[in-house]
Amino acid sequence: MIGVLLYRDWLNIKKNGISLLVIFTMLPMLLHLFLSIPLSNIISLDIRYLNWAAPGIWVTASGLLAFCIAILRMKKIKHDSGQLDALLKTPLRNGEIIFSVIIMATLLGLVQALISIAITVLLNNENLGFGQILLILLQIIPLINFYAILGTLLGIFIKDGIVLISIILLMFLILALSIGSFLPLTIFPTNYVEVVSLLPLTSIINSCQMIIQNGTITYIGIFLTFLLNIFLVLLTIVVSYKTFRK
């Protein structure tokens, strides 16, 4: 059944293929142009800033895209045009609807990550080996998945367009500026850094930065994000059983 729902989403994507392709390419380029380049003039690091900030572009672009796709898809199913009732009268389980949204958002987030990697490699004249790309994806996939699940959960509750835009902006600010993706954590107060360093997302971004510097990477972020994702999926399914069928 999930396969049929994913096929349905694929039919939608095919119809909006060009606009999606534009978003896929524009998002990392805009982050590069309006965040990385201006910040490269202000921040000085041991390595070239543009190279150091590339993982920030991958994570922000793919996480944000997965989050937006999930939240918009879920909002549409739950609140717009009676789509939820249309699905609930079929033999589908709530979990299948939830999983289809999460899977599609994660897959699109993954495509966004790959395109972002390709674009930053081209723009920064980086040399990334196949092994490095695999390691980066290994780190990024749980994070994309986290944002897809979070978007799905929030999409169940959010009806209002203004609230939606506010949440997307907030998510962008968190992703881009506060967990060490574009601004090095060393510039923040020590107390803040101590708290933020505990977040698995920070650990993932740090590991991605280490991969391109051939430094030591950790897998604790992946592991913790994976656990967090399981908890969030269960929570989303519970919430769906409380809210889908009145």
Place this chain on the structure above:
Amino acid sequence: MEASITFKAIGKTFRNNTLLADLSFGVEKGSTFVIVGENGAGKSVVLKLLVGLIEKDAGMAYIHGKDISTRGEEVRSITGYMPQTIDLDDELTVLENLEIFGRLHGLSVMDANKNALDWAERLDFGMNLTQMPKDLSNGKKRLVQFARALVHDPEVIILDEPTTGLDPHSRTKVWDVLDKLHQHKTILFATQNFAEAERYADRIAILHHGNIKMDGTLERLIETTHGLTRYRLSFSQPPTDEFMDNLKAFPRILRPQVKGTELEFYSRERKQFFKALELALKYELEDIDTSICRLHDLFVGLTDGGLE
């Protein structure tokens, strides 16, 4: 006859409003059961509850012996439901809408396509298959929804006011289809169209404030009126207050109601009618019309304070 749908003491409240109160009824396999009721009577609630769109607070409900709460997926796989509101996916074409819903009900890709094309041809929207639902007229959308409810060949067909918004030609098509399906499917539909209920139902239930006031075959329902007749007198001018006061002298004249220049009332006794007629002749009576009570009259009587 074997039961297809069983409702046992179902209760449902929503935001402190009682939508269904201790509701019980049964629908036999291969029969057409119609629920009639005014707006807000709970017709749609009954149908939505059967397909799992809302959950009951009390009671038990079964479709083909399967509990709708514990075996919801199985129940929904043998059920086709057409809601009152348009809920087609506007991002898919008409054909994709039909195919996807066929597949979600367990059809193979080939069968879903074949059935979708078949229904499009039967319901005359073959040329609209590649269009998006938002580009269709409301009537066409309803036809597509009707086809979508049937695309997986369900054993139980549940329809919420299926002909609302349809032109006469499309309405006939829908009833032709249901007439054919009626021989081997269970059909449950809600309507406010009494003529359709009388024409197509094997059994009719009158729902009022979440409770069934009366149910049975049309003949049995009519029998309960014990020969009650509706009379309509047309005058050249609206009946005067004096005339209406005089009419009160006849206790067997029931529910006299003035509608413009017409007076409508019910009675079981011809003599009372003749006396009222004698009185009316003094007030520029132009025409009279009599008809035995039908479903509409029974419904009005049961739901609007009674005919007595």
